[in-house]
Amino acid sequence: MGEFVRLEVDEAIGTIRLDRPPMNALNARVQEELRAAALEATERTDVRAVVLYGGEKVFAAGADIKEMHTMSYTDMVERSAHLQSAFTAVARIPKPVVAAVAGYALGGGCELALCADLRFAAEDARLGQPEIQLGIIPGAGGTQRLARLVGPAKAKDMIFTGRFVNAAEALAIGLVDRVLPTDEVYEAAHGWAAQFAQGPAYALRAAKTAVDRGLESDLDTGLEIERLQFAGLFATQDKRIGFESFIAHGPGKASFSGS
Secondary structure, X not given: OOOOEEEEEEOOEEEEXXXXXXXXXXXXXXXXXXXXXXXXXXXXXXXOEEEEEOOOOOOEOOEOHHHHHOOOHHHHHHHHHHHHHHHHHHHOOOOOEEEEEOOEEEOHHHHHHHOOOEEEEEOOOEEEOHHHHHOOOOOOOHHXXXXXXXXXXXXXXXXXXXXXXXXXXXXXXXXXXXEEOHHHHHHHHHHHHHOOOOOOHHHHHHHHHHHHHHHOOOHHHHHHHHHHHHHHHHHOHHHHHHHHHHHHHOOOOOOOOOO
């Protein structure tokens, strides 16, 4: 458990909780603790789905500007690879991941939310990539994940202007998937994750891999990724359980083992 980031596990749902008051600024230490929490969530078999959460007041307001202010080009050449790989560790968690976003999710905070499979936003949420106002651009996946999610034109508008979008606009452009009252956003995200607590773990992993890696490839390569993931699931116990349950009881009744 890190000083500013911890993995809390409750009935097979892991919450990666950012806790660096007042704004959850993502300094180098927080980035490395995020990596560690993501790897722990990946490796633990008792974690079947994950919620990313920064608390009711702020998700994460971005990088630690005071830390970055003194960094040179050569400093950032070294640091940027660690920054991106820490966020990629979150994006590569091979389980369903949902971000519960309240308050500000700006810069690196928005980029962290983009690493989730879905984003649930509080009504007071504000998301944005304001790096341009510092004379730089997003460096933790914002130019890539945002464009893939909302399309290049909407991503360029946000990145070029550095403006914040509110929850309603974020929902309209597909940046978030649900908008809820602030005091309900975490419970809703946890509830979404909870449906996978007894799910077919390897099938969920395969589905996430096929979608994510397929989107990084051309169609033919994506189809081959899907085919291999699909065929591989026929070696799992959950495939046997799922088919036998369907034949005996109909759809949606299987109790999967996760193996």
